Amino acid sequence: MSRTFGALVLFEARRQLRNPILLVLAAVTLAARTVASWRLMPNWSLATVDTATALLILGAGAMLAANLATLRDSRGAFAELLAPLPSRPKARTLAVLVAATGVSMLVAVVVIGLHFVSLTVGSVPVGRFDVTELLTGVAMVALFTAAGVALARWVPVLIAAPLAALVLTWAMFQFPGSWLLPVVPDLKIVIDAARPPLWHLLYVAGLFLAIAAAALLRHGPRPGFVVAAGTALAVLGGALTLHSPEAASPSATADRTAPRGLVTEGADHCLAHNGIRYCSFPSYAAWIPLWQQAIEPVVAAAPPSVRARAPEIVQRVTIGRLGAPSAIMPPVTWGRNGGEVESRRSLAAQMAGVLTGFQSRVGLLESMDGCDARDRSRTVVALWLTGQVEKAVAPQRVRARPDSDMGAIDYGETELRYASLLLADPEAKQRIWANWEVLVDPSTTLGKALPLLGLRQAEPIEAPRGTPCR
CATH class of the missing domain: 1.10.390 (Neutral Protease; domain 2)
Structure with a gap:
């Protein structure tokens, strides 16, 4: 069974690596960030947040690709063709989940690496480089991938994943300052802005674990404990994030419509x-x-x-x-x-x-x-x-x-x-x-x-x- 499962994971991974949706949107993500930043000196404090936010494009592609891969089981007579195989639907779901998540995270890391290499060309960087922001962006891509698999199992229609991607994108930009988003794109102030603590990464990891287990829950109750554990991690990480010193800092609670101080304040x-x-x-x-x-x-x-x-x-x-x-x-x-x-x-x-x-x-x-x-x-x-x-x-x-x-x-x-x-x-x-x-x-x-x-x-x-x- 393990050999069969391994072969299934490799098969799905190869398909994901050749998936045009994933590759095209990865290229779009890289091109958009590189073009937008090519003629500007990098500020690491902003570049890490902007790059993690731009991974939303790649995440949407990963969701669609994983969703289509999982939906193969429900296409026409495909289920009958799979019946003689030694792998069961649960194993196929897990194989797609493992392969699609691994490939999408790998592609996200490659996009980040290539983009940050471009940022070093002819530059004098400023700001603080926070690798946590980038890790959160990669975790968001994994989260979107798991959501694509879960949607295919629970709502096995083609329109579900595109609608979910649109809703998630809308939420990201409708509530950009919420620290319960997978990635927080909003910087209330430009200088020394407060950002979510490391607990936020735990929150995103908990969401991923819960959604990934929910996809397997479609095949039986055994992953229920994992769903509960992931939900608990997400709740814990979210609570610690919202009650952290960073969340209470003035730069995190600033109101964009409130009067500001002098434009040169802090240039000391x-x-x-x-x-x-x-x-x-x-x-x-x-x-x-x-x-x-x-x-x-x-x-x-x-x-x-x-x-x-x-x-x-x-x-x-x-x-x-x-x-x-x-x-x-x-x-x-x-x-x-x-x-x-x-x-x-x-x-x-x-x-x-x-x-x-x-x-x-x-x-x-x-x-x-x-x-x-x-x-x-x-x-x-x-x-x-x-x-x-x-x-x-x-x-x-x-x-x-x-x-x-x-x-x-x-x-x-x-x-x-x-x-x-x-x-x-x-x-x-x-x-x-x-x-x-x-x-x-x-x-x-x-x-x-x-x-x-x-x-x-x-x-x-x-x-x-x-x-x-x-």
Whole structure:
């Protein structure tokens, strides 16, 4: 019997390894996560949760594949064909359960491994790597697989598993903060968010054991003890999870609709370098050198007398109160694999804007619609300063409002062309330093500044279209 059962498990495992539903959805899971994260530096605290959540796609595929494999017994005359075989229905159910669960967990581990290899390419990771999150994701895939087998035995219709997968997916995103989900996708806060303790993994394991035993219960009462044991484990794990110190922490009970503190609250890991103060959230300290590479070439290109104007660099989250803007505030994201160009350019442009007087208080807008910096010499100087790090680009339009790397400040191709000419001129810095106060004066037009910059007007200069920047 054991040899027959082993052969049956191997047979089902081979079928599962070739199952197109499982393999296609595994590829979709891997591709979706890799594409979404390829141009962003990894934060392990977020990447582990997001990857475990993405395994929901693979879990749905594992449920469908296991369900179809178990339903073979009930297809047409297939039961009659199986009757002469030495294996009984209970053994076949257990074989599918063992094989499908093992294969789906193996595929989940491979997907996780390949994805995290991709996260190391060109990256400076931050955050805390919590392997428990990933183990919970693998356990969720096993749970979905067992559910597929149980549904096939208790509700032997093709539509049952797809409906169950849809309901489970809906529940995951309808109640994302519930710690009784197999995987908890919600992070109430970005920085140092409380996450379910190790007891949560016991809870998911108990659910798996109970559902797997329930599939075998269809063939007789003997697995009833296992169902009870699994249910008890799930109840124990769930209770310990909900009453853990982590569940009672402020970051776990936070209300997304409640007022937040300052966006920079908690960014207290600070250091000074070349006269500029950098402050990050403690888990993001590894990115400070990346900020330095974007900020310090801009400051070095300005006259020494101006460098004292450089504000401090303080990291911010997305949600919260801005307060009185007095610092350049990089976000909790940074690019990689080409995406770092945009991150570097944005930070450099913000510093260039401050040094040339566009933002006496960082982030303060001239109006709700922004302002227009065409036909002003300081615009060209700011774009030239930005170009010390990355070539400046034209502003985008967001609902008729300008959106440039310097903020809600508009300018045109003329200013970009003159900035490019200055970047190609080795004597440009000397001329800019010699005439700095005139060039950054808001009243100095581009026509007046061109001779001071050693440039000649080769085309008409476009007048401001909106409210001029002051």
